[in-house]
Amino acid sequence: xxxxxxxxxxxxxxxxxxxxxxxxxxxxxxxxxxxxxxxxxxxxxxxxxxxxxxxxxxxxxxxxxxxxxxxxxxxxxxxxxxxxxxxxxxxxxxxxxxxxxxxxxxxxxxxxxxxxxxxxxxxxxxxxxxxxxxxxxxxxxxxxxxxxxxxxxxxxx
Numbered sequence: 001x002x003x004x005x006x007x008x009x010x011x012x013x014x015x016x017x018x019x020x021x022x023x024x025x026x027x028x029x030x031x032x033x034x035x036x037x038x039x040x041x042x043x044x045x046x047x048x049x050x051x052x053x054x055x056x057x058x059x060x061x062x063x064x065x066x067x068x069x070x071x072x073x074x075x076x077x078x079x080x081x082x083x084x085x086x087x088x089x090x091x092x093x094x095x096x097x098x099x100x101x102x103x104x105x106x107x108x109x110x111x112x113x114x115x116x117x118x119x120x121x122x123x124x125x126x127x128x129x130x131x132x133x134x135x136x137x138x139x140x141x142x143x144x145x146x147x148x149x150x151x152x153x154x155x156x157x
Contacts, residue, residue, distance in 0.1 A: 015138035016138070018137070018139060019134065019137050019138045022079075022130065022137045023126065023130060023137075026089070027123070027126075029072045029075035029076075030068035030069075031068075031071070033067045033068050033071020033072065034071070036071070037066075037067040038064075041063050057104060057111025057112075057114055058097075058104070060111075060115060061097040061114065061118055062094070064115070064119075065093050065097055069093045069094070072086075072093070073086050073089075073090060076089065085133055085136060088129045088132070092126045092128070095125060096117070096122045096125055097115075097118040100114045
């Protein structure tokens with residue numbers, strides 16, 4: 001913001017646009033991870049024989065979180081994010097479910113509620129993690145460099 005007029009500067013507008021783009025791209029990658037990897041898990045469970053594993057809400061939650069985390073991690077790495085950022089975002093994906101296991105086990109919420117609430121709580125958790133590294137998520141994707149990229153650049157110099 002401009003201190004005199006209170007009008008947002010173009011650089012500020014751009015950084016928030018990049019921030020929002022990062023967020024929505026990660027959500028899309030998570031959804032793609034669920035769509036692509038969901039059938040793989042179903043096939044794997046069916047190969048194990050008759051099983052009621054899909055009736056365990058905790059297992060379903062962890063499988064879905066894993067599918068979303070894989071999709072999001074692949075996309076983040078493709079976009080040049082480092083492993084620390086990817087790891088923090090992965091925690092944001094699992095944490096809501098793990099926290100909700102307690103109320104589920106205590107019979108305070110149903111499995112469906114736990115699954116629904118976990119997905120909803122995941123979104124602000126991701127946002128909070130992004131705010132922690134706002135500078136990284138506010139940059140244009142083309143300007144990301146990972147530690148690996150920087151090491152390679154130093155070796156080439």
